[in-house]
Amino acid sequence: MRHLMSPLDFTVEELDKLFDLANDIEKNPEKYAHACEGKILATCFYEPSTRTRLSFESAMTRLGGRVIGFSDANSSSAAKGESVSDTIRVISCYADICAMRHPKEGAPMVAASRSLIPVINAGDGGHQHPTQTLTDLLTIRSLHGKLGGYTIGLCGDLKFGRTVHSLINALVRYDDIKFVFISPTELRVPDYVTDMLKEKGIEYEEVIKLEDVIGDLDMLYMTRVQKERFFNEEDYIRLKDFYVLTQEKLSMAKDNMLVLHPLPRVNEISVEVDEDPRAAYFKQAQYGVYVRMALILTLLGLA
């Protein structure tokens, strides 16, 4: 039985197959409308994440399957002290596949080791969020045409942002990508990431100001500065507005540059940018559903 814990669980070839399927779902949704009829997805969300949960629920519903689950730990047996291992054994009796979100890192892995059904890691603390990475990759592949051969700028909180670390780890498997890291010194990408890039001989650059490099980018991945990653309010307030993408900054960018963002945004992308054809973040949310549909089909052996 196959689970998804990290984006690297799939080989590049397996990902290509998954993305081909997602693109086919995009073009021919009716073909898949009953593909999961009679199947149940359990969404076990030990912490609230409305967007991810709804994306999974939408994916399963569009495949003709049904969804059960809980959306925070207080309404689950965890509040009574049940272990993840026990919960998943029980859920295995109720559903055919499980998407688990948990504030503790490694919880979905523990679940997968005890589960009788495929488990998808829907985010575990600051550790992994593989379906976000798959969403990002599918978006890049669909809108840029391929997963290699471009300069990508990653902007904002590069220190604590697991989305960014996961994406970098997934992208280094493709050829001819240059990374540009745009962040305040306090939120620089961790050394182990740059060490890994050096070791693999992958070109990268670290800069402070978005304006200095925006003209060189084929893709700009914006992230929000998450309040919960900071220990004190002052630092958060001081840093959160550092890297805001405005139409003015975007006017310096290439005509075909893609602007991506895992969402939700706070104010790091001005609302005026939404109307620009380069803004791809809402399409990204749509690709998130397609990739989750493809993933559910693949893990259930229905692809």
Added chain:
Amino acid sequence: MLNVGKIEEGFVLDHIKAGKSMDIYEHLGLDKMDCTVAIIKNARSKVMGKKDILKVECDINTLDLDVLAFIDHNITINVIKNGEIVEKRVLSLPKEVKNVIRCHNPRCITSIEQGLPHIFILADEENEVYRCKYCEEKYAERQ
């Protein structure tokens, strides 16, 4: 100089970093065993200045050598039979260590899940880096 007699059957752990012998004694579970154990602390050493030595009269196969290698892979093991050294073993870093160290990441599932073994995986052999199997947090305090 203190003299400790030869052992007939068993093994000698040599080149233990001075002061670490009691840690090894505990990790190997020697406190729970019925055999004769000699703990020699701060013995003179040409190479190390001073070192600890453990002499144990029991079958070497009853021990988890992976634990030993994790604690200090520079330790050498002399296997003794009939009072003679019959084998010298060199340790290499284990690929995985189970329930020897604990994950200190407060966000790790091991901090709340009952009965979950603490497992660390060797992530970087050259730099001797171990990471928690669950949260991938680096283990920082090598013993």
